[in-house]
Amino acid sequence: MLEHYMQQGSSYASQIDGLVWMVLLMTGFWFFLVQGALFYLLWRYRARPGHKAVYLDDAAEHAFEVKWIEIPHRVILICDVAVIIGAITVWSDIKLSAPKHDEVIRVVAQQWAWTFTHAGPDGELDTADDIVAIDEMHLQVGKTYSYELGAKDVLHAFSVPVFRLKQDAIPGRVITGWFKPTLVGEFDVQCAEICGIGHGIMPARLYVETPEAHAAWLANPTHYLAYKF
C-alpha cells in the first residue's frame, strides 16, 4: 500500500511495506466485518410497531457470548500474535542488527539545518579528506552505509521517507543505524521531531548516485552550499 505513495529506496523498505500490507489486510477484514455486523443489527432490530426487544438472562447471554464473541475474540488474538511476530522481525532486522557496513556517514542535526560528514574518497571517517556538506547527502547506490546520528541543541529526527528510515537525534547521545540505498534519484530528508520555529524549514536533499556519478562528486564535491532561502 505504501509503495503506491512513496517509492521504496532502501533494502528494508519492502519489509516495512510488507508488514503494513499484512496489518492492513487483517485490520481491514475485521473492520468491515464488525461494521457490517453493526449495521446489519441496526437494520434488523430497528424499532417496528409490535416488535418487542428480547430479554437475555445470564444463561442466554453466556450462550450468545460463547458463540458470537469468544470465537472472533480468539481469532483476533491469533491475528495479534501474527502482527507481533511480523513487527518484531521487521524491527529486529532494521534497528537491532548492524550488518557490515562499507562506509560510515555522520549526521548532525541542529536548529534548523543538517550537517552530513561524508567519509570522502578514502572511505574512512575522521580523515583529512572528509567532505562536510550542509543539507546535502550524497550516497552511492548499492553500498551499505552506517550512520552516526547526533544533535547539537534540541531533539530532532532524521527521517528519510523513501528509505523508510526514521530515528530521533538526541543531544548528548550518538545513535547508530544502517541503510542500503537501492534507488538512484534525488529525495527528501525531513525533520520528524518538533525542534522550534524552524522545524518546517530544515529540509535536506539526498542524492543517491550511480558509482560513476558518486566518484565524480567525490572528485569535486559541491559542499558548503550556501543556504538556499
Next chain:
Amino acid sequence: MSAPSPHSHEHHPDAHGGAHATNYVKIWAILLVLLAVSLIGPELGIRTVTLLTAFGIAVVKAYMVAKYFMHLNIERRFVVQLLVVCLGLMTLFFLATAPDVMKHWGMNWRNESAKNANIPEAVHHEAGAEAGHEAAPAGHEAAPAAHEAAPAAHGAGE
C-alpha cells in the same frame, strides 16, 4: 482496581483504638533503635554494609509505621492493595526506564555526555572547581568535550 465490597456490613468498628492497645511507645523505641543501627553503617565505611543496613532498615521502619501507626493491619484489604499497586507502578516505571536513563549505552546508542561526566578525570576536575568555591556547574566543563568527541561538525553550526 478495587471493586468495592458489597453492601456495607458493620463488622468493622469505626474506632480502631478499641481493637487492642498496641503499645505505641514501644514501637517508637524500636524505630529509634533501628535508626541508630542504620547510622552505624557509614561509620564502618564498608559500602555494601552501609547500603544494606540503610535501605533494609528503612523498609523495616516503613513497614512498622504503616502497620502500627497507620493501622493498616486492621484497615480494609482494598486500601492496602491500592497502596501496594501504586508502589508496584513505581517499580514498573523504574524497570522500564532504567535501560535508557540509568545505563549510558545500549544496542546501537551511547550517551556521550553522561559517559564523559563519569570518567574520573571529570570528577577530579570537579573537585578542583569546588575547592575554588565558585559554583561553576561541574558538568559544564565536560560538556564541550562531549560535543567535540561526538559530532565533529564543521564550524558552520557552533
Next chain:
Amino acid sequence: MVRPIATTRSASGVPTGRLAVWWLIASEIVIFGGLLVCYLLHRLGHPEWATYASHTNTWAGAFNTFVLLTSSLSAVLAHKAAEEGNGAKAANLLLVTCGGALTFLVVKAFEWTYEIQHGFTITANGFWAFYYTAAGLHGLHVIAGAIIMLIVAADARKGKELQRVELIGIYWHFVDLVWIFLFPLLYIAK
C-alpha cells in the same frame, strides 16, 4: 455549611473521610515515587554523585529522622486520645507534633544555609538539584501538614470533628514515611 447525607454513608466499610485520605496518600505515593525513581535512576547511573553526596550532613538528617519519628508517635497518641473522646488531650498532642514539624524545619533551614554558603546550590550539579527538589517538596508537605494540624487541633479542643485527628495522623505518618526513604537516599548513600 450542612454536610450532605452522602458523607454519612460508608458503603465501602471505610468512613468517607478516611477513604478520601487513603486516595490522597495513593496519589502522593505516585508523586514522591516518581521523583525518587528519577533520583535513583540518576544516582545509579552517575557514580560520581557519591562524592557530591559526601557533603551532606548525616547527623542533621539523622536528628531530623528522630524528630519526625517522635512526631509520628505524638500523632498516633493524639489519635488514640481522640478515639477515647478526650479532645483537649488530642489537641495538645497535635501541638506537640506541630512542634516536631517546626524543629524539623529549623534543622533543615540551618542545614541548607550551611550547604548553600559552601557552594552546593541547587544549580551546582545533578545531585544537589535532586537534593533540594526532593527535600524541598517534602518540606512543603511538612508545612502543609502542620498548618492543617493546627486547624484540626483547634476544632478537637472544642470536641468537634474528632475523627479528623486520625485523618491528619495518617497524612503525617505518610510524610514521615517519605522522609524514612529520603534519609538513606540523600544522606547515607555516600
Next chain:
Amino acid sequence: MAETHGHEAHGHDAHAHHEEGWFTKYFFSTDHKMIAKQYLFTGMLLGAVGAYFAYVFRMQMAFPNKPVPGYGLVTGADYNSLVTNHGAIMIFWVAMPVLIAAFGNFLIPLMVGCDDMVFPRINRLSYQIFLLSAIVLAASFFVQGGGFGGAWTAYPPLSAKAEYSLTPLGPTLWLAAVALEFVAFLLGGINFVTTAMNSRAPGMKAFDIPMAVWMIVIASILFMCSVGPLVAGAVMLMFDQQVGTGFFDPDRGGDPVLWQHLFWFFGHPEVYVVLLPALGFVAEIITVFSRKRLFAYKTVLYTTIGTGVLSFFVWAHHQFIAGIDPRMANVFSVTTVLISIPIAEMMFVYIATMFGGSISFSVPMLWALAFIVEFLLGGVTGIFLGASGADIYFHDTYFVVAHFHYTFFPIAIIGTYAGLTYWFPKMFGRHMNEAVNKVHFWVTITSFNGIFLPLFILGSAGDHRRIFDYSNFPELSQPWMQDMRVFATVCLLIMLAAQPLFLVNFFYSMFKGKKAEANPWNANTLEWQCPSPPPHGNFSPLPEVYRGPYEYSAEGRDQDFWPQNSPT
C-alpha cells in the same frame, strides 16, 4: 451505617432553608449540579478556542503563507504555538473537564442515589483551581515571546531552554497551567471515587452501579495513579526552565529521554482516562434506545479494568524511534498490540447489546452509534502504530494525526454530544429541538470523516507533523497532496459552520425548549427517577435500589423498563 430514614428526611429539609444569593447560587455554589454546569460551560468555551486554533492552522496548511481571515499571517512560531495549544486545550481543557468533571459531577450523585458529592467545598475548590489553570494558560499567550510552541508533549531541551524555544515565559506558564489542571483533577478525582464508593443508595450492590459511574470512577483512578510522576516531572522541568537546574539537560548530567518516559507513563493512561467516560455514556444510551439489557455487564466491567491495568504497560510505543533502547521497543510493541484485545471485546459486547433490541434512532442514539462506528476505525488504525516495525515509517506523520483524531474526536466531541443530547432534559428540564440536532449530527459526522480520511493518505505519503509549510519539500508538494489538504480544510470549515446549529439550539432550548418530564426516555437509572431539573438535594426521599440498571424488556412486565428504585 448510621443514617436512618427519618434522619435523612430531617437532613434534607435543613438544606432547603438557607437562601442562596445570586452570586453564591451561580459562581460560589457547592451544589454538584451547578459545579457540573460551570465545568461544562468553561469546557465548551475553551472548546471553541481550540476549534479556532484548528481553523487557523488548517487554513495555513491549505493556503500556505497567505493571511488567514480572522488571524493574519501564520509564521513558524505561530503555527507551533497554535498546534501545541490546540492539542493541550482539547485534551486537558475540553475532553477532561466536560467528560469527567461536568458529567461526573452531574451524574455520580444522581446515579448512585445521594444528595451531593461527599466533599462539596472541595468540589467547588477543584473547579476554582481548574478556572485558574485556564486563566494561566490564556496568560501564556500574551507574555513576551508568545505562547509555548514545543508540542503538547513539551519535550526538553526545547521546552526547557528559552534560547531554543525563544519564548522565556511561555513554556513556564503553560506548564504551570497544566500542573494546576492536574491538581484540580486530583481533587475532583478523590471526590468522585469516594462518592461512588461510599454514598451508594442502600441496596445498590457493586454490580448494580450504572456503567457510566463505573467508567468515570475507573477513569479517575487511572488518572490519579498515572499523573504522579508527571507532577514530579513538571516540578523538575519548571526548575530547569526558571531555576537553572539540569534535570533534562544532557550537558549537565540530565537526560531528555527521562522526560519522555515521565510524560508518556502519564500520556497513555490519560487517553484511556478520557475514553472510559465516553464509553460509559455510550453504554447508557445504547441500552435505553434499544430497550435492551447491557450485554454481559461483568465482561464490560472486567475488560474495562483490564484495559486500565494494561494501559500502564504500553507507554513507550510513543517512543519507539525516540531514542529508547531498541530492545525495549519489542517489549512495548507486544503489550501495545495486546491491549487491542480487551478494547475489541468491549466493542463486540456493545454491538451485541443491539442484538434482539428494538432500536429507535433518536439523536443521542445516533451519536452513540457514531461513536462506535468512528472509534472502530480509530482503534483499528492503532495497530499500524503499535507494530514497532510499521511505526518506523508512520511515527510523527499525519497517519498518527488521523489515528488519534479517530479516537479523540469520538471521545471528546461525539461522546460529549451524545451525553449532552441524552441528559439535556434532566440537566435543564426542557427538550432540545430534535430536527435541528439531526441536521447538526449528519453534517458534523460526514465532514469529520471528510477531514481525517485524507490525512491517513497524506500521512502514508510522508507528510510529517507540525511542519507549517510543505513547499520546502518537493516530495510533499505534489498537486494531489495539496488538493487533499484543501479538501480536508474545506470539510473542517463545513464542520465548524455546523456547530452554531447545536449551540443556538442548546442555549435557546435551555430557556424556551418544550418542558421535559422526569423520565422522557423511560430509562431505569436513578437520575431519571427524580424531577428534572433535580432540586437542591436531588431526591426526596433518597431512593433505595432493588435491581440492576439495565432491566429493560423484562419478561412478564407490560412496561419495557423497570426503574432501579421501584419496589415492584
